[in-house]
Amino acid sequence: MTDNDTREPDLPQVSAPLGEGTAGAVSEPLEKVAHSVPWSAREIWLAAALPGAILVILSMLILIGGDILHWSHTELDASAILFGPSLAFAGWLLLVRGRGTGRKELGLQAFQLRGSMLVPMLLVVDFIFVLAYTGLLDMYGALPFTKATETLPLAVINSVLVAPVCEEFFYRALLFIGLRRYYGPRRAAVFSAAVFAIYHLDPLFFVPLFISGIVLASLLDATGSIWPSILLHAAWNTWIEMGEAGFWIVALIAFLTMAVVAISPLWFAVHRFWQRAAGGPPSPPP
16 A cells, blocks of 8 residues: 555645634634544435434334334333434444544543633523523414423433433534534534434424534534533533423523523623723833
C-alpha cells in the first residue's frame, strides 16, 4: 500500500464553530476531532437510517412476541426501553467497532468552557419556546392528554437514564460529529437535529424536538464533550416526566431554577464588561 492510499481525503475547512461569527476569536474544541473521525459520508447517512430500521424490526418483534406471549398493554409499553440500547449498539457496530476510534472522536473528553458563552442563552430560549409552544397547543385543545400509568417507573428510567445516554451517543457523538466533518457545524447541527426529531415519531412536537436537537449539538460543539449534552438531555426529560405525572409546580420551579443558573454566566459577563467600561482604559505603568 502506498502513502497515497492512506492519505486523508481533501475536506472542506471549517472556520467557525456553531453560532460563532467570522469575528469570533474562540478556538474550536471539535475542529481537530471532527477531521480525524474515520467514517465516510456514505456511512454516516447510512447510520442516519438506522433508527427507522430498528423501529421497524423492534415493532415486528414486539408484535409477534406479544401475540405469542400474550403481553398486556403495560408490557408492550415497557418494551420501548429496548430502542435506545439497540440504537447505540447498532451505531457502535457500524461506525466504531474495529475503527480505532478513540474517546475524543466520540466526545468522551473533559468538559471545556471555551466557546460556551452562547450556550446558556440557547438553553433558556429553548425552554421558553417549548413552554410557549405547549401553551399554544393547550389553548387550541391540541395538547395530547397524558396520565400516569403502571409503566411510569420504567418510563422514568428509560427517559431520564437510558435515552439521554443512548440518544446523545448516536445523534450527537456519531451523527453530528460525523456530519460536521463534511458539512461544517451549522449544517451538521440542522441535519442531525432533523433526524433526531423525525425518529421521535411525534409530528405535533417536531419543531420543539428539532430546536432541542440544535441546542444539544451546539452544546457539544461549544464544549467538545458529550457529557454536558447528556446531562441537559436528562434534565430536560426529567422536567417532561414531572409534568406528565402531574407535578407541574415542581416542574415549574425546576425550570425557573435552571433558567437562573443557565443565564447567570451571561449576567456575570455583562457585569465584568460594565466594570471594564466604567473604569476606562488602564493607566500606563510607571
